[in-house]
Amino acid sequence: MTASTLVRRAGAPATPGRFGVLDGLRYGALGAPLAFAALPLYVLLPNHYAAQLGVPLAGLGAVLLGTRALDALVDPWLGRVVDRGLGRPRRQVLWAAAGAALLMAAGFVALFFPPAGSAGMLLAWCALMLVITCLGYSALGVLHQAWGARLGGGAAEQARIVGWREGLSLAGVLVASVLPALAGIPVMTATAVALLALALWALSAAPFRQAPPRLLQTASSPARGTWALPWRVPAFRALMAVFLLNGVASAVPATLVIFFIQDRLQAPAWEPLFLGSYFAAAGLSMPLWVRAVARFGLLRCWLAGMALAIAAFVWAARLGAGDGTAFVVICLITGAALGADLAVPGALLTGVIQRAGHALQHEGSYFGWWTGANKLNLALAAGLALPALQALGYAPGARDETALASLALVYAALPCLLKAGAAALLWHHRQLLDRP
Numbered sequence: 001m002t003a004s005t006l007v008r009r010a011g012a013p014a015t016p017g018r019f020g021v022l023d024g025l026r027y028g029a030l031g032a033p034l035a036f037a038a039l040p041l042y043v044l045l046p047n048h049y050a051a052q053l054g055v056p057l058a059g060l061g062a063v064l065l066g067t068r069a070l071d072a073l074v075d076p077w078l079g080r081v082v083d084r085g086l087g088r089p090r091r092q093v094l095w096a097a098a099g100a101a102l103l104m105a106a107g108f109v110a111l112f113f114p115p116a117g118s119a120g121m122l123l124a125w126c127a128l129m130l131v132i133t134c135l136g137y138s139a140l141g142v143l144h145q146a147w148g149a150r151l152g153g154g155a156a157e158q159a160r161i162v163g164w165r166e167g168l169s170l171a172g173v174l175v176a177s178v179l180p181a182l183a184g185i186p187v188m189t190a191t192a193v194a195l196l197a198l199a200l201w202a203l204s205a206a207p208f209r210q211a212p213p214r215l216l217q218t219a220s221s222p223a224r225g226t227w228a229l230p231w232r233v234p235a236f237r238a239l240m241a242v243f244l245l246n247g248v249a250s251a252v253p254a255t256l257v258i259f260f261i262q263d264r265l266q267a268p269a270w271e272p273l274f275l276g277s278y279f280a281a282a283g284l285s286m287p288l289w290v291r292a293v294a295r296f297g298l299l300r301c302w303l304a305g306m307a308l309a310i311a312a313f314v315w316a317a318r319l320g321a322g323d324g325t326a327f328v329v330i331c332l333i334t335g336a337a338l339g340a341d342l343a344v345p346g347a348l349l350t351g352v353i354q355r356a357g358h359a360l361q362h363e364g365s366y367f368g369w370w371t372g373a374n375k376l377n378l379a380l381a382a383g384l385a386l387p388a389l390q391a392l393g394y395a396p397g398a399r400d401e402t403a404l405a406s407l408a409l410v411y412a413a414l415p416c417l418l419k420a421g422a423a424a425l426l427w428h429h430r431q432l433l434d435r436p
Contacts, residue, residue, distance in 0.1 A: 024164030026206035032172030033195035065383025079368020104136030166342035177275030247377030249418035281335030305340020
């Protein structure tokens with residue numbers, strides 16, 4: 001029996017119904033603190049340093065671009081480390097996860113409580129603490145996704161596994177979207193640390209699938225262990241192209257939403273309602289998308305989610321002061337569409353890994369590049385959108401019509417064009433990416 005055959009058998013679909021509710025809660029729990037921390041890092045942090053601490057937008061955009069790009073470059077290396085680590089006993093994996101969690105928690109708290117100083121000192125502090133936070137965050141994120149992919153399963157089973165992870169992630173985001181406004185940043189940071197500790201405890205009892213000893217000893221792909229292995233798979237390259245373009249379309253409004261709410265809509269008091277309705281709709285839609293995948297397939301469901309997002313979000317470019325109710329409706333519809341963005345791509349990637357014969361060996365390498373691409377999206381959004389807005393005459397607190405019009409176009413119209421491009425690319429690669 002060849003090593004390739006062993007890999008394919010190890011990645012065969014799991015028994016239907018094997019992944020139950022308790023399994024989903026235990027495995028998916030780590031998604032909550034990771035997502036809880038991600039929202040402040042990517043949505044609140046730019047506004048916190050620019051509007052509250054007076055840091056210039058151009059300088060802040062450069063720091064965010066540099067640190068997030070560096071973070072993205074580290075992820076493929078972390079993926080290889082995770083692949084080696086997941087071949088070890090569960091206890092050792094959990095100890096490594098605890099170390100990464102400690103690093104993430106320390107940096108996260110320090111980011112939102114910087115020492116007093118000049119704008120230059122604040123930018124330096126922000127850069128250093130972002131590197132520390134993101135290193136721990138990235139290690140946990142890659143480990144969590146690779147852990148789930150190693151559980152195996154076909155399209156419906158993987159959609160269920162990913163659905164639990166992303167559903168609980170949305171629960172974390174939902175809390176993070178309202179907690180800072182209601183209770184303040186100190187309570188937010190304390191909650192993030194507490195959720196992280198609880199999630200690690202839950203993960204200790206989650207299903208864990210280790211490669212059989214015979215597989216670890218005999219598998220010998222020529223490219224095994226190389227950082228470029230995923231890029232040698234055509235389906236991965238195609239999926240990554242779609243994921244990148246779609247990701248930038250989502251990252252731009254994520255970076256600018258607070259500015260849009262405060263200045264274009266002039267409704268800062270509505271911020272918890274806007275963010276809460278968006279993420280609540282996404283969470284409630286997850287079971288529906290998982291059921292839809294079983295009937296229509298992963299690719300069709302992702303296309304439907306993209307189309308729904310474009311049809312609703314394009315109208316945000318026309319909103320202005322006093323249109324808070326209309327924006328709530330847009331948040332609900334685009335939130336429901338977000339469920340497809342969360343449930344489908346990870347399941348498609350697991351199918352790519354299985355068909356390439358890399359299951360139970362290289363999931364970390366694939367998800368290292370995957371999470372790196374996601375962060376590159378956010379880096380590009382911050383590094384390009386913020387300086388562009390400043391060049392167009394926008395600054396936090398602006399009330400000039402031209403500046404606010406520029407904000408609306410960059411926030412809403414540009415993402416719709418990018419997402420339409422991602423949908424076209426997905427349709428172009430449908431035969432390569434669709435999986436049973």
